[in-house]
Amino acid sequence: MLLIHELRAHRERAITGLRKRGLKEAQLALVDKAVDLDDQRKETQTRLDSLLAERNQLSREIGKLFQAGRQDEANTAKERVAQLKEEAESLQKSMNEIQDEIESCLLNLPNIPHESVPAGQSEEDNEIYRAWQGSMPVLPPDALPHWELAEQYGIIDFKLGAFITGSGFPLYRGDGARLQRALINFFLDEAREAGYVEVIPPYMVNAASARATGQLPDKEGQMYHMEKDDLYMIPTAEVPLTNMYRDQILQESDFPVKLTGYTPCFRREAGSYGSDVKGLNRVHQFDKVEIVHLAHPDNSYEVLDEMLAHVSGLLDKLQLPYRILRLCGGDLGFTSALTFDFEVYSAAQGKWLEVSSVSNFETYQANRMKLRFKDGNGKTRLAHTLNGSALALARIVAALLENNQKEDGISIPEVLRRYTGIDMIR
């Protein structure tokens, strides 16, 4: 959530930034509306506060009058308080309405993009931040896409998953399951060695948590919701991990807070269709190791670089061709100020698949969840939150299968062999 006093103080910067996202004028108008409403709020609060102050004052006097046995005077004062109370109630009501309206304006305003974010409408306009310099995999002439390899080697069963649950819920078995587990362990070990504290969080969260990281209200339809208990299946470990620090005030010396967690991720992917959804390209349940960083505002962009380097390192070790995109304004997530996507080349499909998204949210999430810290002067300030996939499994598996297929099987990357115990899937 954007800060109202920032919008007030730097209106032009906010508007210019939001324009980069391609927001329509009607939505941009929310900025001015929020500030106007906040003016009203201040005025209302000033009046309300003075009414309440008078009420408190009188109440104290009534107490003394009663003790002194001066009933008549006390009763006169009571009448005055009753009158104040009525006025205060009506002011309180309009104050609440104004505040709800401000909140709804702010909830509908996305984060202001970082200055380096290129303008643009859609993914076509994303900037290639780092292109792949290395060689591309050379495939055998009869190379197959991963969904056919999966069937041929009996390692992923899409049909059975669909039978048990529904489409988009793959079932991994044998070496396929083993490969999943190997990747999870590899990613977690790498994260731990990079100083991230491993966490196993709950896989369902309440509405307050989903709101804090920004999944609610803007991604409501994308989460699985357990109506009976009003809980949401997590779409990413980002939600529970970041919420570990909701409503907290850290000490400056607590930074950096580095967390990692493996969780399954659940996404409804409502509205998806077409060839994008074939095989592992887009599924409702997938495994992911996430890294989360809580950082001091002064160095959060250095932290972002550090995270990019970490993710790059993973892909280098897996020997997968990848490129890094800097998302344009139109493709940028609602809550993010700057996002880099990692795409891996899945050779048999001839497609770049997104396997990681690394973002700095600056104070946007922190403001929603009231995640603060005390700076050197003892002042309370909002922290910056960052997170990234390191990495999302399903598509990594797709690329590994396709890129590493040989005449006699699928070779396992060197770094994974100590986890899989095998060097080929046959």
Added chain:
RNA sequence: GGAGGAGUGGCAGAGCGGUUGAAUGCACCGGUCUUGAAAACCGGCAUACCGGUGACGGUAUCGGGGGUUCGAAUCCCUCCUCCUCCGCCA
């Protein structure tokens, strides 16, 4: 799922209708003392908002929400969480 108990500041823990935003202790910060440290002593130490250049003043918050009352941390209702016992169970 059933029965009972409890939720107060960073922690511990008083208060149970009226200058209580909240005693006291611990922790923490500053000072005095000391060559230095400890001890002792003195002072400070919640969050958010409103008004004010500022000093400062005001309002709200004692798990969340609602109610009773001139006045609520204190009484009532409701929800949540934790603890104990019973039931069920990986």
